[in-house]
Amino acid sequence: MNALSDIAARRASLLARLEAAARGAGRELDAVTLVAVSKLQPDDRIAAALAAGQRVFGENRVQEAQARWSARREALPDLRLRLIGPLQTNKAGDAAALFDAIDTLDREKLAVALAVAAQKLGRSPDILVQVNTGEEPQKAGVSPQEADAFIRLARETYSLPVKGLMCIPPLGEPPAMHFALLAKIAARNGLAELSMGMSGDFETAIRFGATQVRVGSALFGERE
Numbered sequence: 126m127n128a129l130s131d132i133a134a135r136r137a138s139l140l141a142r143l144e145a146a147a148r149g150a151g152r153e154l155d156a157v158t159l160v161a162v163s164k165l166q167p168d169d170r171i172a173a174a175l176a177a178g179q180r181v182f183g184e185n186r187v188q189e190a191q192a193r194w195s196a197r198r199e200a201l202p203d204l205r206l207r208l209i210g211p212l213q214t215n216k217a218g219d220a221a222a223l224f225d226a227i228d229t230l231d232r233e234k235l236a237v238a239l240a241v242a243a244q245k246l247g248r249s250p251d252i253l254v255q256v257n258t259g260e261e262p263q264k265a266g267v268s269p270q271e272a273d274a275f276i277r278l279a280r281e282t283y284s285l286p287v288k289g290l291m292c293i294p295p296l297g298e299p300p301a302m303h304f305a306l307l308a309k310i311a312a313r314n315g316l317a318e319l320s321m322g323m324s325g326d327f328e329t330a331i332r333f334g335a336t337q338v339r340v341g342s343a344l345f346g347e348r349e
């Protein structure tokens with residue numbers, strides 16, 4: 126099989142699994158969005174995913190995403206780009222201009238920078254707050270204990286359109302407890318969006334209420 130039919134077939138099977146997981150959890154079939162994580166993937170695979178009808182993509186670097194998507198945006202009015210990797214404050218302006226959503230707000234300095242960028246642009250991308258559910262020292266995200274106060278700060282002090290939460294559970298731990306914790310924090314803060322679950326665990330994430338699953342390698346193949 127060539128890359129194009131390969132990716133189309135994998136996408137169809139992922140969507141079928143996603144819908145089965147949603148149905149099994151008693152959720153609407155359209156309640157969960159497949160975010161195609163295109164970081165570090167060669168361009169022909171991106172083209173294949175687009176040809177197969179994929180429109181929501183996740184990138185983890187601003188510059189890589191600009192290079193790949195700036196020229197394509199015009200021709201694809203229904204394209205939706207999400208930043209799923211850490212964001213430096215000095216790139217907040219570029220990120221706010223390119224992305225429809227930034228899923229990794231995790232500190233006040235970045236909230237300030239995004240508020241300034243939104244002011245200049247006259248619009249803001251949707252914002253998710255990243256929560257470090259496993260409280261791993263090397264991982265980004267606010268701690269679960271700080272989450273409520275930080276969400277309030279982002280919404281009230283900086284007027285950011287916070288729509289939900291995102292997490293990356295610790296490697297090698299069963300993710301269910303982390304998904305459940307993220308869902309609980311979202312519920313008590315009245316947040317509807319939950320970005321959780323990747324290639325290896327998205328069905329579990331859907332059971333716990335994921336509204337977006339971030340799938341890279343299971344769609345595109347291994348990253349180069």
Ligand SMILES: *Cc1c(COP(=O)(O)O)cnc(C)c1O
Nearest residue numbers: 162185209323324339340341342
């Ligand atoms: C790379 C990445 C993914 C996708 O990982 P796969 O295992 O390839 O599905 C999901 N979320 C984040 C934050 C990532 O950086």
